[in-house]
Amino acid sequence: SQQGEEDPQALSIQEGENATMNCSYKTSINNLQWYRQNSGRGLVHLILIRSNEREKHSGRLRVTLDTSKKSSSLLITASRAADTASYFCATDYTPSYDKVIFGPGTSLSVIP
Amino acid sequence: DVKVTQSSRYLVKRTGEKVFLECVQDMDHENMFWYRQDPGLGLRLIYFSYDVKMKEKGDIPEGYSVSREKKERFSLILESASTNQTSMYLCASSLPGMGENTGELFFGEGSRLTVL
Numbered sequence: 651s652q653q654g655e656e657d658p659q660a661l662s663i664q665e666g667e668n669a670t671m672n673c674s675y676k677t678s679i680n681n682l683q684w685y686r687q688n689s690g691r692g693l694v695h696l697i698l699i700r701s702n703e704r705e706k707h708s709g710r711l712r713v714t715l716d717t718s719k720k721s722s723s724l725l726i727t728a729s730r731a732a733d734t735a736s737y738f739c740a741t742d743y744t745p746s747y748d749k750v751i752f753g754p755g756t757s758l759s760v761i762p
Numbered sequence: 763d764v765k766v767t768q769s770s771r772y773l774v775k776r777t778g779e780k781v782f783l784e785c786v787q788d789m790d791h792e793n794m795f796w797y798r799q800d801p802g803l804g805l806r807l808i809y810f811s812y813d814v815k816m817k818e819k820g821d822i823p824e825g826y827s828v829s830r831e832k833k834e835r836f837s838l839i840l841e842s843a844s845t846n847q848t849s850m851y852l853c854a855s856s857l858p859g860m861g862e863n864t865g866e867l868f869f870g871e872g873s874r875l876t877v878l
Contacts, residue, residue, distance in 0.1 A: 659802075681865055692766075692852060692869035693805075738804060742865060748793050748812055748858055750867055751821070754804035 655753050656739055662759040669726040671756040673739030674719075682715055683740045683750070684724050693738065696724075731762045765789075768853050768870035775877050781840040783873050785853030794836035795854040795867065796820075796828060805852065811836055812858075843877045850874050 657672045673682070681700050685693040699706045699715045699722065706713045712725040726733055738755045742748065769784035787794065793812050797805040797820075807820030809828040817828050825847060829837045836855075840847055851874075854867040 683866065685867075690872070692871045693854075693867070694869070695866045698866060740867070748856070748865065749807070749810050749818065749820075750795065750854075750856070750865070751807060752797070752805035754802065 656756045660757045671724045673722045675741050679741045685738045687736045729760045731760050734760045766870040768873045773875045775843050779843050781843050783838040785836045787855040791855035793856045796838045797852045799850040845877050848877045
């Protein structure tokens, strides 16, 4: 069974707007990661947040983690057409740090 | 840069054939993974290996086996391919996720398998 579930499944926005994607998970975690996938390619790591962190920033990305609600959000600010891709959250789950499970993903379209 | 190389980008096989998907990483990572990706289902973990000759089943191991004889190479084997195994297969590697290591996964470009 999948650990993470992203919401929404698909999102379409205008260039310059902010994009927010949410992820919920089922069991306790050590880390939560976000990945990006361009069409037909492998996934690329964006950002990792540990279970004792609440917020993390990387460039135009902002990730929050609420372990009490078992949820995370990824915010992309000032979106660009090049941000068009699928975005996945991924979690390990205690006690294993290494086994990583992905959610079904959010497909983001940024319209120029 | 870490490189994860999957031997074939596209394969077409017939039902009942034995299929080997090969994956090689060049960064001495302990962990290696095989996922399959299907529309609407995201990535599902087939098998995970945390050391040479060590493996652990993922969520959907049925119909698959794996081999890890050397640290850099992780093979996915379909003993008798079936049409419902038509999919995109993604290999990944990582360092262990504890302590200072991030547990970040590095992915190959994927192998798109079609079983006729």
